[in-house]
Amino acid sequence: MSALTIAMPKGRIFNEAIEMLRSAGYDLPEDFDLSRKLLAKAPAENMTFILAKPSDVPVYVEHGVADVGIAGKDVLLEENRNVYEVLDLLISRCHLSVAGLPGATPDLFAPKIATKYPRIASEFFREQGEQVEIIKLNGSIELAPMVGLAERIVDIVSTGRTLKENGLVEMQHIRDITSRLIVNPVSYRLKDDAIRHLTERLKTVVEKEGS
Incomplete structure (x- = not known):
């Protein structure tokens, strides 16, 4: 499976998204939540996380520095970046x-x-x-x-x-505002399998928690 770089905002969305990834079965380090680094790695999952200001997440994804990102719908509407919005995570309402x-x-x-x-x-x-x-x-x-x-x-x-x-x-x-999974258009083609796999696993969590 291709390596993925994920841009995430610090704060509430980060904490809820990390819990969602764990619920989806991803093996993330126990001290990951407490990291103050701007870059954090999850070697077991071949993932690198960029920790950024909320308004910067779509920028990293649009320019391909990150393959995918998690951003609030408010930021996506305001920034209007060239990214694909592939899943409503229904977190940080x-x-x-x-x-x-x-x-x-x-x-x-x-x-x-x-x-x-x-x-x-x-x-x-x-x-x-x-x-x-x-x-x-x-x-x-x-x-x-x-x-x-x-x-x-x-x-x-x-x-x-x-x-x-x-x-x-x-x-x-x-x-109403919730957080969304967004994808870089080029990564969507080149890393289709990894991104689809991530999306499907997160979608399962969303559907389970929403039922």
């Missing part, structure tokens, strides 16, 4: 929402929207027929309405706790 301060009156002309997801936000409001000004931020999105930088935000919501703690409320649900 959350959703994208519009949020803001309760009772706030938006600017009637092009209200400001702060977000890490300018592409997704622009498309959403365009579909709503609403003209807005998008302000891209890289962190602490919840701060924007609190200090008057923006009337609303577009961000990922998991439990809603962070919004509540900052006095914000959800206003519109954009879409």
Whole structure:
């Protein structure tokens, strides 16, 4: 079986994906979860893992540095990279929402929207027929309405706790988000057997856990 390089984001998705791989029968090192390396190997499975920022995972896969990757649907929509999305892993569930301060009156002309997801936000409001000004931020999105930088935000919501703690409320649900298995188009052809084998084993876990 061909060697595979897999790009994965650190954090919640990484932890859930590793457990899914183990459930699929892959022999991964016991201390793998605790690794702080940027590269980690699973010699028994002929696999190398690239540990990256979530937004960088599709980049590594698109350019062929990684054969496959695991990325949130939010990242895939925002990055719009040339990769194949082959399986919904149904892990790291959350959703994208519009949020803001309760009772706030938006600017009637092009209200400001702060977000890490300018592409997704622009498309959403365009579909709503609403003209807005998008302000891209890289962190602490919840701060924007609190200090008057923006009337609303577009961000990922998991439990809603962070919004509540900052006095914000959800206003519109954009879409549900889960993590997906993605593949480099060239690797999909050259390493077809290994990638199909990985996909089928993970699909079995998804179906078992979903039943």
